[in-house]
Amino acid sequence: MSQKEKLTCYHCGLEMTEAETVWFDDKPFCCNGCKTVYEILNKNSLSQYYTINETPGIKNDQIDENIKQKYAYLDKPEIEAKLLEFDDGQTKVVNFYIPNIHCSSCIWVLENLDKLNHNISHSEVNFPAKNVRITYKGKQITLRQIVEILASIAYPPLISLDDLDKDKQKSSKKLLYQLAIAGFAFGNIMLMALPEYIQSQGYWIERFAPLFRWIMLGLSVPVVLYSARDYFESAIKGLQQKIVNVDILIALGITVLFLRSTYEVLTGTGTGYFDSLTGLVFFLLLGKYFQRITYDYLSFERDYKSYFPIAVTKINNDKEEIVEIKDIAPGDRLLIRNKEIIPVDGILMKNKALIDYSFVTGESLPVEKQVGDQLLAGGKQIGGYIEMEALSDVDNSYLTKLWSREAFTGEKIARIKSLTDKISRYFTFVILSIALLSGIYWFMRHDIPTAIWVVTAVLIVACPCALALSAPFAFGNILRKFGYRQFYLKNAQVIEALSQINTIVFDKTGTLTAQEKYEVKYEGKKLNENLKAIIKSMTKSSNHPLSRLIYNKLQNSSSIQFDYLKEITGKGIEAGKNKHIYRLGSASFTGASNTDKTTLVYFASDKEIVGKFIFKASYRQGISDLFNKLLPDYTLYILSGDNDSEKPQLEKLLPQQVQYHFNQSVHDKMDFIQNLQKKGKTVMMIGDGLNDAGALQQADVGIAVSENTNVFTPSSDGILKAKKLPVLDQYLKIAKQTKTIIYASFIIAFFYNIIGLGFAVTNHLTPIVAAILMPLSSISIVIFVTILTNFITNKLKDKV
Template sequence: MSTNDCYHCGDDCTATPLFFDEKTFCCNGCKTVYEIFSSNDLSYYYDLQSAAGSTPKVIEGKYDFLDTESIVERLAEFTDNHLQIVNLYIPNIHCSSCIWILENLNKLNPNISSSQVDFPKKMLRITYSTEKSSLKAIVLLLAHIGYEPYISLDDYDNKKKSIDRSLLYKLGIAGFAFGNVMFLSFPEYFDLSSNKTNGGDFWLNQYEGLFRWLMFSFSLPVVFYAGRDYFISAYKGLRSKLLNIDVPIALGILVLFIRSTLEIIFDWGPGFFDSLTGLVFFLLLGKFFQQKTYSFLSFERDYKSYFPIAVTKILPNGTEETTQIHTIKKGDRLLLRNEELIPVDGILITGNGKIDYSFVTGESEPVYKNSGDKIFAGGKQLHGAIEMEALKTVSQSYLTQLWSNAVFQEDKTSKFQTITDSIGKRFTIFVLSIAFTATAFWLFYDSSKALNVFTAVLIIACPCAIALASPFTLGNMLRIFGRNKFYLKDTQTIEQLAQIDTAIFDKTGTITTAKKSTATYEGLELTEEEESLLKNTLRASNHPLSRSLYDLLSAQNIVTLDEFEEHVGKGIFGASNNSEIKVGSASFVGKENQNKIEHTAVHISSNSAYKGCYIFKNQYRAGISELFKAMSETIQVAILSGDNEGEKKRLEALLPKLTPLYFNQKPEHKLQFIKSLQEQGKKVMMVGDGLNDAGALAQSNVGIAISENVTIFSPACDGILDATKFEELYSYILASKKAMKIIKWSFVLSLAYNAVGLYFAITGQLEPVIAAILMPLSSISIVAFTTIATNILGKKLK
């Protein structure tokens, strides 16, 4: 950096230089930011990239409107007691140093507990304490360090921001320049300079030089505006010691421009400005096609693949009805049971709210709410049943964001290398090696062809088609799975699903269905008060057996429990009007010496006195035998159940011979079992009901939660399968494997194209403009192949 450049922002400051700490600054704003960073031990910011900042603007009074509480409430994503979360659009985010400083805001303001950057969207998510700071103070801090947020009326009205049209502008400029350069190149194409009888001397003397310099002029905005993203990406990759796919593209553009400029300066020839502008135009056209197609796929998935979570709506006549959450309207009265997710913002009406907002804020301490308090979407009720009134309709996109929230993302995917990651670096090295080797050969054999060969190789062997194969294939499969009621968290889950070699299934609520279960009672008769307390205690629970028994019992008056506790894997406890009841396993209710029962049983004790048990006759899901038989041919399968061995003989008759069956497994046992399999090198899929199996779902390589009517939401799972599609689970796994084959075939097609093109490029027979046209066409053909192939694969799914 020049000594006359500002140390913070890089602007020229020869007119009014300021000196501080042996460094030069263009204004007090940049000097102040440097002082802030230095005093807070954040000077590493400048090591990431020199002159990375931007000049802070004077903003006195600009954000006074943020003192208005109603405006802040509309802008905030989450507000509760002392905590607030806000998403801000930061246009100045442009490099790794920006990300680093913005994710270390807590060092500048200790009242900020966390800040996360979404670099592609240039969004900053900030969690801060409202007791010691405010949104205005945080916005002013951001503005003072050069990252002023853009806050508009659209944010206040919760509307989406306008679409970034920069790619469209670049495509337009490149297309305009390409067309004009081609037009100006016609005399060169027809070689008028050698045709003296048709005015060749006139062309040669009068206009040849003018036309060539006009072509040079048209190429400038193409290279330095339309094509700059390739240079920036290549530079950042090389600076990070990473060879990305934009390196050979940037090299091709740069070499073409320099060679063409030298040719017209020294009058060696017309240059390759038509090839250059054509290359950038078709590259941008391919990128535009990719952006439009992939955004369509993403939109279609976001719209259709809502979470299959239902909620209980209380009708005006007091009856309860199960409804899909996307039908919730403002004013609806909802019943939320223990461990259920709050689907919309609302007001707590009855019940004791003990709400876990860790999904939203990352803080594990539950928040206690009383009647009349506001509760927010994304929280999870932890203490019995509550009733609430919806204040707005559900936002599926918010739940999608919640599912992928980095707050509870673990290292499951960080250790997993995608197929594109594994091939991209090798391919780039391969291309550059061929380019330099071929160039060295032609420099020795015929130096006049060396530059042409070098540029042709870099253009024809660009790995863009390979980079497109995976996102288009997996993105389309994500949409197809969603259409078939199999909802996956992200595209990486498909790749991991294709590698599964072991499948572990829970029993109750997973391979059994609660819809057709029957139960008989054995024991002392329950009093009317005990029946009412039992019914209301079951009403607050989400366990499959609780739901089944609740539906089987006769209607009772709804009462609010004084106490409710759910002990995962053991049972539930409820208390009202000095009466207590326990429902669950025999040991949980205090019946240790019970007779051995050969069926699934739910035991009951009232005021510490054992009353009896409900014996269930399990109803297994349709097609379970066929599913396990087909799956066991290629995948090791096993059953892990928390129940006793009462169903062992029946399961042995239903499942393939020698299928491992494990009973009396507590949640922690399931987790350890999966861990031990993974230590043996197994790729494990866990299929559970999402309640008792949360730990096992999180530990597995792929965790699938089965959804049936009302279910709890667990971000520990990687996918949610509608219970009606349970028998199709293996076909989804096979489809994932076939999707990976489609990607590999796409690689083969791309490599075949490159092999043919490289032959002509290396031998000096390939014109750069033809290569510039063929390359984006190859990308489009790969996209077409993957889209058609995945759609055919999708039609085969039932």
């Protein structure tokens, strides 16, 4: 668009004009921050960082005078002790989460930290989890110094209150162990079982069959006792709660299989069904494993703790002192520096505050606060430092109180029963009656042993392997396909829940509106080219979000040089040229009388107001279409914490039937969902900020919308990338289709079961029939659901 050649920053790749460029070492940089990083890396012969990938850096805006103080809390021994993974006095190990990790250059430079400081002995990156584990010499270097080194090369670790919680759940390896043992036993037992299937008599069989049978028995013991353990536990739990779940039948099947097979081996009357037994357990666990997908870099469990800092500076008799967040008491005077988060509710005591509440409300424009105003916990101060007086402790702040509510204290109560469990309730009773009836029949006709034989055969063949497999494979596959398309769900149950939704509640700010995308409108006297150039040049070097917006709007204007230019944090920008003074900023700064509640920036030339810039959040593309598509099937609501000033605009954009509720507090939103549920609705909540956390938790399905999956999202059942929001209806449709597929697969499973039961009740279920029928039914069901779920999601591909 401009004639001038565009330069890109050697470090972060930001495009910039010639005038803005900082030159160093014949290389262009967008800012001093980026230059400094290059300098550090280059000095330590780590410049290969820039050759692995072009412009691998992240814009380094960390540099400010406070950086040294920022990590002072890490010197406190009790905090350090909680963060360290290992410490023997000499060697210390710490594991940091670094959100900036994004490319192979990052891995390379972070694994060569020892070049920056030889007291770091080793560092290892886990790329998917964005973690780096650092081993260092604890006597020579402190934890704080390590963090400062990381921050100096623009990889500041995110250290939050969450890190202090010791008992972090590690990804469970138990399932993998169980699967491995079941697979091992299954494979070997198949080999041992084969000879007797081929030949039933003869010298060879008579001699070796007992050995094979005993080995099979031995191999299946760990499978029953260890691999299948969860099914027994779940069955017992179900019985205690008087719920008939699918695991009861599975546990029953496994028990009967094992007991009958063992009996056959002990008495020498048969080979038993060990191959069917271990095969069953192996396939079941395989389904479980397939269904378990973890997105290492995402977390569905975040609350305010993963976002709040560990410690804060307290001012005690004019002395600065670092206290842990949990020790803050009402009445404490706190010092909040640039980019620090306000940990508790309080009153602003000193300096003007500019608070960014984007994590809380989704509103990315910062709010201005004067001395005496109330500050709510969760906001981030931008600009200079402020002092505030705490009004409460952490747990009793307006926002954090939410987490002590009922919905957060226990597990999310699954109001939605899983399909498999619903069906298996009837299935169990049917099977038990069949077993009983055929048992009675054979007892009348023959004797008790035959009756027992038939009953056990029925229970063995009816073991709902196919029934239990179809849902995990269908959901697992859908989960994966959604993941590719940036809709990340916590687990398979969420898909089931999605298919039953009938009400959708949207948050407005940050969810329907695009974050950091604003329409900038100008009102006032017409700006001539000269004034445009002045405003553009004033905003050029400012990092304030409003300045950036104005600058982007006036990008095509020319630039000029001022005699002087200064930015006053929290107020605005002043510039002088040829004895004219220009001011751009807040109403009080420019001398305008502000009556509006919307976000405004005034422009004044020599104390005379020329005009004002108005910022309006713009709605995401495709929202209108989405609502129209959803409307036939769902009741739609919009909940917003803001006032209703945007209602006319929304009504114009969205269909009439949408219902609006404005001025909703954090708790209101949660209660609103609860009320809908009391009326029998199945509710999906779509939100983005911490203020939606309660509603997301309360809803049957809570989906967090995120522009960038690296940044904070409140705890939810799923995370949807913002640009995929317009195709939400497609995802919901697929969830419903998946349900149909599972129903269809149940029908196939019943078909197999009828055949199997036919063998069983007529007393013809030999081990070889079981060995063929059971894997055949399982595998064909798995193939069936996999092909069909692939088919429905492939259609999605064309549209998304």
